[in-house]
Amino acid sequence: MTALTLSTSSAATLRADAIVVGVAKGPKGPVVAPGAEAVDAAFDGKLASVLQTLGASGGEGEATKLPSPAGLKAPVVLAVGLGDLPSDGEGFGEEALRRAAGTAARTLTGTKKAAFALPVPDAESLAAIGEGALLGAYSFTAYRGTDGKKGEADKNAPLAEAAILGAKPRDKAHKAAAERAAAVAGEVNRARDLVNTPSNDLFPKSFAAQAQAAAKEHGLKVEVLDEKALLKGGYGGIMGVGQGSANAPRLVRIGYTHPKAEKTLALVGKGITYDSGGISLKPAGHNETMKCDMSGAAAVFAAVVAVAKLGLAVNVTGWLALAENMPSGTATRPGDVLKMYSGKTVEVLNTDAEGRLVLADALTRASEENPDAIVDVATLTGAMVLALGNRTFGVMANDDAFRAALHEIAEEVGEQAWPMPLPAELRKSMDSPVADLANMGERMGGGLVAGLFLKEFVGEGITWAHLDIAGPAFHESAPYGYTPKGGTGSAVRTLVRLAERTADGDLG
Numbered sequence: 001m002t003a004l005t006l007s008t009s010s011a012a013t014l015r016a017d018a019i020v021v022g023v024a025k026g027p028k029g030p031v032v033a034p035g036a037e038a039v040d041a042a043f044d045g046k047l048a049s050v051l052q053t054l055g056a057s058g059g060e061g062e063a064t065k066l067p068s069p070a071g072l073k074a075p076v077v078l079a080v081g082l083g084d085l086p087s088d089g090e091g092f093g094e095e096a097l098r099r100a101a102g103t104a105a106r107t108l109t110g111t112k113k114a115a116f117a118l119p120v121p122d123a124e125s126l127a128a129i130g131e132g133a134l135l136g137a138y139s140f141t142a143y144r145g146t147d148g149k150k151g152e153a154d155k156n157a158p159l160a161e162a163a164i165l166g167a168k169p170r171d172k173a174h175k176a177a178a179e180r181a182a183a184v185a186g187e188v189n190r191a192r193d194l195v196n197t198p199s200n201d202l203f204p205k206s207f208a209a210q211a212q213a214a215a216k217e218h219g220l221k222v223e224v225l226d227e228k229a230l231l232k233g234g235y236g237g238i239m240g241v242g243q244g245s246a247n248a249p250r251l252v253r254i255g256y257t258h259p260k261a262e263k264t265l266a267l268v269g270k271g272i273t274y275d276s277g278g279i280s281l282k283p284a285g286h287n288e289t290m291k292c293d294m295s296g297a298a299a300v301f302a303a304v305v306a307v308a309k310l311g312l313a314v315n316v317t318g319w320l321a322l323a324e325n326m327p328s329g330t331a332t333r334p335g336d337v338l339k340m341y342s343g344k345t346v347e348v349l350n351t352d353a354e355g356r357l358v359l360a361d362a363l364t365r366a367s368e369e370n371p372d373a374i375v376d377v378a379t380l381t382g383a384m385v386l387a388l389g390n391r392t393f394g395v396m397a398n399d400d401a402f403r404a405a406l407h408e409i410a411e412e413v414g415e416q417a418w419p420m421p422l423p424a425e426l427r428k429s430m431d432s433p434v435a436d437l438a439n440m441g442e443r444m445g446g447g448l449v450a451g452l453f454l455k456e457f458v459g460e461g462i463t464w465a466h467l468d469i470a471g472p473a474f475h476e477s478a479p480y481g482y483t484p485k486g487g488t489g490s491a492v493r494t495l496v497r498l499a500e501r502t503a504d505g506d507l508g
């Protein structure tokens with residue numbers, strides 16, 4: 001991954017391949033943001049007017065490359081838009097800095113070292129810039145053949161080093177901010193790699209093997225239930241979804257503990273390594289990106305490792321419910337009844353509503369350990385994408401304060417989220433004539449129906465929230481800010497901040 005360094009050098013004398021400066025949208029044109037004073041001076045104080053001449057406005061997402069004037073060591077200046085100039089006395093928002101740094105790092109693909117001369121009024125701004133740079137520099141190259149063309153590989157190589165200017169490398173808060181940014185971004189990028197890895201290489205067993213390797217590296221406890229153990233243990237939901245595939249299912253428990261922890265969080269991730277729909281097969285046009293259906297499990301796995309890297313004083317247990325949903329002669333049929341791990345029976349009306357089946361077993365299992373709270377993360381419903389679009393995840397919960405806290409935490413870390421209800425009257429649409437409930441109900445409010453299904457499997461009295469990340473998990477259009485095409489690592493940052501808040505005793 002890109003290296004993140006803090007530097008006290010001046011923008012004028014630092015050896016780098018490019019200097020990144022911020023430009024905001026002022027009432028009368030672009031305004032050069034603080035941090036870029038030395039660069040502006042090299043332009044005789046005319047950087048803003050030069051940018052205006054080139055058509056730059058300071059709007060979010062803008063990136064303008066300029067050749068450096070005499071007086072700057074770096075050959076290129078890259079001006080990135082920060083959006084509207086904040087009103088007097090207010091600083092730039094963290095998300096504006098994160099996105100601008102991301103745009104810069106992405107634009108500088110193929111560059112070795114970039115110096116970021118963006119506003120760093122405090123440690124939070126530093127963290128946002130660092131995170132944005134490391135996330136924006138991400139690229140998934142594992143499957144790119146370069147046919148021995150070395151030049152091609154260099155051109156596509158992610159930015160090798162992001163040096164943040166104006167930071168204080170010896171300041172405790174600044175050092176901690178940079179370390180946190182590297183740990184969190186590194187794990188968001190781990191989740192992205194997992195999501196982007198095609199299903200012929202990432203299946204339940206190989207996913208579990210990655211969890212085992214990371215557990216060894218970071219001192220985590222890991223347990224893997226294979227298909228034999230799942231069958232013996234009565235995990236009818238996970239087995240029912242996985243039994244149609246040549247790649248057998250797994251349930252992974254990956255646990256981080258801290259000796260001073262007072263609280264325990266359980267995180268449960270949907271890990272459908274490929275969702276074909278099963279016998280209720282998805283039509284062409286709906287299955288091309290379904291390698292992304294394990295994004296919830298990827299987020300949970302990455303968040304647990306991030307918490308371990310940060311050494312937070314909280315226990316966090318990750319549950320990865322891994323299965324491949326395929327049609328075959330051994331697959332679950334619509335109309336089949338599954339006996340779930342909880343003992344409840346479920347009539348499978350639609351084998352494409354498989355996420356809730358694997359999550360149900362994992363939620364019951366997680367509840368047995370009586371954690372202080374459970375959060376599940378899942379690419380669960382197309383209905384949530386229709387409701388909230390491609391960038392916002394839905395937050396449902398059995399506790400209003402916990403739902404509000406997760407929404408607030410998501411906004412704080414720069415993830416778009418919105419609270420959704422669990423209307424009790426929708427539950428009866430899942431009544432089944434043959435089983436305790438069906439895996440499908442009314443189509444209207446389908447995302448909430450799915451949430452109500454999950455709620456049935458959460459242990460009595462346990463605070464629980466459900467994040468439906470079907471929209472933001474996989475980004476299909478052009479990259480923006482620090483968000484690349486493909487896997488985004490959605491929810492990792494929210495889960496890590498939730499763990500931090502829990503460790504700090506800020507939550508219930």
Ligand code: BES
Nearest residue numbers: 293350352353354379380381382383470
């Ligand atoms: N994995 C899908 C949901 C999904 C859709 C994720 C689009 C990402 C993008 C899920 O398993 C699914 O197929 N859900 C069905 C449920 C329905 C059959 C009740 C859906 O949303 O159509």
Ligand code: MN
Nearest residue numbers: 275352353354
């Ligand atoms: Mn499905």
Ligand code: ZN
Nearest residue numbers: 272275293355
């Ligand atoms: Zn699915």
